[in-house]
Amino acid sequence: MKDMLGRDEAVSVQQALRLILENLSSDSLPEEKVRLEDSYGRVLSKDVVSPEDLPDFSRSTVDGFAVCSSDTFGATEQSPSYLNVSYEILMGEEPDFELRQGEAAKIATGGMLPQGADSVLMLEHAQFVDEKIIEVQRSVAPGENVIRKAEDVGKGELVLGKGHRLRPQDVAVLSGIGLTEVFVFKKPKVSIISTGDEIVPAGAPLKPGFVRDMNSYSLAGLVLREGGIPLVKGIFRDDYEVIQDVVRQSLGDSEMVLITGGSSVGVKDMTERIISRLGKVLFHSVSMKPGKPMIAGVVENKPVFGLPGHPRAVVVCFEVFVRAALRLIAGMKSEKFRITLKARLTKSIHSASGRQEHISVVLDEKNGELWATPLLGKSGLISTLVKADGTITIPQDSIGIEKGELVEVKLF
Amino acid sequence: MKDMLGRDEAVSVQQALRLILENLSSDSLPEEKVRLEDSYGRVLSKDVVSPEDLPDFSRSTVDGFAVCSSDTFGATEQSPSYLNVSYEILMGEEPDFELRQGEAAKIATGGMLPQGADSVLMLEHAQFVDEKIIEVQRSVAPGENVIRKAEDVGKGELVLGKGHRLRPQDVAVLSGIGLTEVFVFKKPKVSIISTGDEIVPAGAPLKPGFVRDMNSYSLAGLVLREGGIPLVKGIFRDDYEVIQDVVRQSLGDSEMVLITGGSSVGVKDMTERIISRLGKVLFHSVSMKPGKPMIAGVVENKPVFGLPGHPRAVVVCFEVFVRAALRLIAGMKSEKFRITLKARLTKSIHSASGRQEHISVVLDEKNGELWATPLLGKSGLISTLVKADGTITIPQDSIGIEKGELVEVKLF
Numbered sequence: 104m105k106d107m108l109g110r111d112e113a114v115s116v117q118q119a120l121r122l123i124l125e126n127l128s129s130d131s132l133p134e135e136k137v138r139l140e141d142s143y144g145r146v147l148s149k150d151v152v153s154p155e156d157l158p159d160f161s162r163s164t165v166d167g168f169a170v171c172s173s174d175t176f177g178a179t180e181q182s183p184s185y186l187n188v189s190y191e192i193l194m195g196e197e198p199d200f201e202l203r204q205g206e207a208a209k210i211a212t213g214g215m216l217p218q219g220a221d222s223v224l225m226l227e228h229a230q231f232v233d234e235k236i237i238e239v240q241r242s243v244a245p246g247e248n249v250i251r252k253a254e255d256v257g258k259g260e261l262v263l264g265k266g267h268r269l270r271p272q273d274v275a276v277l278s279g280i281g282l283t284e285v286f287v288f289k290k291p292k293v294s295i296i297s298t299g300d301e302i303v304p305a306g307a308p309l310k311p312g313f314v315r316d317m318n319s320y321s322l323a324g325l326v327l328r329e330g331g332i333p334l335v336k337g338i339f340r341d342d343y344e345v346i347q348d349v350v351r352q353s354l355g356d357s358e359m360v361l362i363t364g365g366s367s368v369g370v371k372d373m374t375e376r377i378i379s380r381l382g383k384v385l386f387h388s389v390s391m392k393p394g395k396p397m398i399a400g401v402v403e404n405k406p407v408f409g410l411p412g413h414p415r416a417v418v419v420c421f422e423v424f425v426r427a428a429l430r431l432i433a434g435m436k437s438e439k440f441r442i443t444l445k446a447r448l449t450k451s452i453h454s455a456s457g458r459q460e461h462i463s464v465v466l467d468e469k470n471g472e473l474w475a476t477p478l479l480g481k482s483g484l485i486s487t488l489v490k491a492d493g494t495i496t497i498p499q500d501s502i503g504i505e506k507g508e509l510v511e512v513k514l515f
Numbered sequence: 516m517k518d519m520l521g522r523d524e525a526v527s528v529q530q531a532l533r534l535i536l537e538n539l540s541s542d543s544l545p546e547e548k549v550r551l552e553d554s555y556g557r558v559l560s561k562d563v564v565s566p567e568d569l570p571d572f573s574r575s576t577v578d579g580f581a582v583c584s585s586d587t588f589g590a591t592e593q594s595p596s597y598l599n600v601s602y603e604i605l606m607g608e609e610p611d612f613e614l615r616q617g618e619a620a621k622i623a624t625g626g627m628l629p630q631g632a633d634s635v636l637m638l639e640h641a642q643f644v645d646e647k648i649i650e651v652q653r654s655v656a657p658g659e660n661v662i663r664k665a666e667d668v669g670k671g672e673l674v675l676g677k678g679h680r681l682r683p684q685d686v687a688v689l690s691g692i693g694l695t696e697v698f699v700f701k702k703p704k705v706s707i708i709s710t711g712d713e714i715v716p717a718g719a720p721l722k723p724g725f726v727r728d729m730n731s732y733s734l735a736g737l738v739l740r741e742g743g744i745p746l747v748k749g750i751f752r753d754d755y756e757v758i759q760d761v762v763r764q765s766l767g768d769s770e771m772v773l774i775t776g777g778s779s780v781g782v783k784d785m786t787e788r789i790i791s792r793l794g795k796v797l798f799h800s801v802s803m804k805p806g807k808p809m810i811a812g813v814v815e816n817k818p819v820f821g822l823p824g825h826p827r828a829v830v831v832c833f834e835v836f837v838r839a840a841l842r843l844i845a846g847m848k849s850e851k852f853r854i855t856l857k858a859r860l861t862k863s864i865h866s867a868s869g870r871q872e873h874i875s876v877v878l879d880e881k882n883g884e885l886w887a888t889p890l891l892g893k894s895g896l897i898s899t900l901v902k903a904d905g906t907i908t909i910p911q912d913s914i915g916i917e918k919g920e921l922v923e924v925k926l927f
Contacts, residue, residue, distance in 0.1 A: 140732075155721065158726050159725075159726070197723040213713050214713075215723065250893060254896070255897055262901070271733045274732045274733070275729040275826060275897055276901050277717075278731075279726070283718045301606040305693055310609075311571070311572060314571070315691050317687040317688065320689075320690045321683040321684050322683070324682065324686055327555055328555075335552070369623065414684070418683070418684055443856075445857060468851070468852055483662050485667055486674075486688065488684040489684055492851065515684070
């Protein structure tokens with residue numbers, strides 16, 4: 104489809120996202136075995152089924168007395184029950200007796216319940232009458248203050264599913280069921296190629312007309328945050344053969360290629376020609392601001408993105424498109440929900456109709472409510488992103504948002 | 516203050532937090548210089564002031580023609596202006612001419628504006644009449660499609676403040692102003708000591724009455740997530756001398772000490788005795804569920820926490836107290852806001868009055884709204900945390916929350 108000026112028409116954000124996700128497969132990365140201490144943030148490549156019960160025995164969750172609950176039924180301050188404290192159970196010890204009616208065994212938090220006991224009376228609910236007898240002033244329900252054998256995790260139970268990204272508590276449960284290693288997908292490697300005849304590295308002297316490379320650094324950080332490995336390839340001349348060579352080489356050592364800088368028409372066309380020669384172009388342009396001149400393609404089942412050169416556009420394109428592709432490649436289950444905060448706009452925003460617009464905002468709390476102040480800088484300014492706490496999105500068919508309206512803020 | 520049973524009274528969550536933060540200092544960590552590529556997530560130890568202008572020259576943000584805006588004033592489709600395209604500016608090139616009235620210079624995105632030009636006419640708003648003359652059908656405002664010299668960041672401007680934790684876009688701007696290294700605080704080291712005669716490591720055979728260490732793994736992951744370095748010291752016997760020795764040794768090689776497992780009265784008392792012998796106990800118990808038997812102290816200006824042994828209580832105590840202390844020690848500015856999601860409760864929760872209660876919840880999206888389902892498991896269960904997406908807090912003076920009410924969910 105061409106627009107009135109003879110250029111290819113932009114696809115909507117939703118169409119673009121669908122095209123990307125439909126053309127990628129999630130099961131491409133090999134797995135590796137890592138030690139638990141190295142598994143934080145990694146993605147499970149297999150379901151984890153528990154090899155043992157957790158706990159392996161019925162445990163007390165308080166300091167007190169293991170009892171037969173029926174001995175305490177009906178006990179009150181006015182009409183207490185009395186029990187003989189016949190035993191004391193030490194930590195890490197297996198009781199070698201069976202508790203009988205009318206008996207209690209002193210037990211600490213984590214202690215193993217003896218045969219015959221089904222609950223634990225808390226220390227503060229018992230009064231010693233003498234060294235061997237306690238008065239019970241309230242009844243204890245069966246199972247009270249006890250974690251039964253296998254109550255937390257049962258042997259053979261699915262603990263965590265393939266595609267889950269491990270959080271601290273997830274690693275803890277893996278240790279709890281006796282694992283010391285776990286199978287995860289290898290981290291996806293992402294090549295980052297910066298193009299532009301006017302781009303120099305941070306350390307170089309700045310000649311007139313030149314600017315320093317910023318996009319390699321924002322992209323590398325974003326890739327790291329999603330659990331990938333950035334391969335920063337450097338800065339390359341706006342030359343078809345040069346760029347094609349580094350793209351080819353990058354396809355050999357990474358699972359995704361990001362080319363940034365091609366925001367002028369000439370460079371964008373070059374990126375497009377390279378992708379279509381090596382593979383398939385998915386779209387040339389997207390109805391989004393900033394980020395319109397973005398290109399996406401697939402070469403050898405690997406996504407290749409041509410991102411605009413503007414620093415803010417690069418970050419928005421990553422958040423909206425590259426992130427979803429990277430998570431898919433990494434083997435991650437799709438997100439249940441995206442983290443957003445609700446805030447009220449401090450001033451009205453008008454939007455050019457026909458494009459999804461992303462606006463950076465600063466958040467402030469006033470009278471217990473969050474307020475979002477739009478930073479309406481030019482899209483080329485990186486300082487807008489540095490001052491911002493997050494972004495809001497104005498839908499493609501909206502003409503703007505009024506002051507005071509509630510908006511959803513995606514946080515950085 | 517003692518309660519009716521002669522034990523020390525629990526402090527409120529707010530009191531506990533204040534006691535911790537008042538007794539710690541934020542400027543204790545030495546700084547180090549790191550390369551930009553290693554600076555993601557690190558905390559600035561100095562304000563960053565820009566050594567140069569960004570950009571260093573007035574740049575075009577589009578492909579088009581550099582013009583004197585006054586030449587276009589009043590131009591419309593009906594009454595266009597005409598300009599002579601006298602020059603073409605190449606990327607990374609300093610124009611050696613001054614643009615005069617009636618002239619235009621072809622320029623690409625990122626190109627340097629010549630003397631005399633104050634704006635850029637977009638390519639699509641110009642029509643070539645012949646090879647050297649364009650027709651202008653709309654007026655261009657002064658500064659339109661241009662980022663002026665120093666508009667993004669000015670030389671001498673404060674770019675990022677001390678205490679800021681670096682995000683991808685922040686590292687990008689540091690590169691943009693020509694820095695290759697940055698001063699950050701060293702990462703705080705946190706010792707993690709697991710105690711309990713019944714605790715064995717994940718890899719060991721499980722004898723009856725024993726359970727595996729889980730808290731070392733959840734705590735190490737939480738420390739990593741906040742940018743600290745966990746030093747996992749191992750599992751130690753419930754013995755005064757043994758624990759005191761490892762606490763002393765940990766104070767020598769880390770900035771914070773976490774002792775976990777002391778949830779039974781005996782072990783809690785022991786931890787308390789060790790802290791008060793080596794330093795000062797801040798509180799012995801907090802009005803929170805789970806997490807009540809938590810102890811906090813300060814030894815040699817370093818926080819020492821005695822955390823309960825229950826896996827869920829450990830995570831809640833970390834999120835509520837340890838995290839705040841760790842961020843302070845790490846030199847981080849206080850958080851502007853804590854990330855929470857609003858959701859509706861799927862069922863009513865009743866709360867034991869007099870304690871702040873933390874409940875794990877699963878989140879689901881239904882009809883565009885988030886719903887939180889409480890997981891009302893026993894606090895000793897780690898599986899509750901593994902199934903959960905986050906937690907909600909019931910205030911100390913509340914008796915519960917009704918089904919359908921809006922709650923704030925802190926995400927893991």
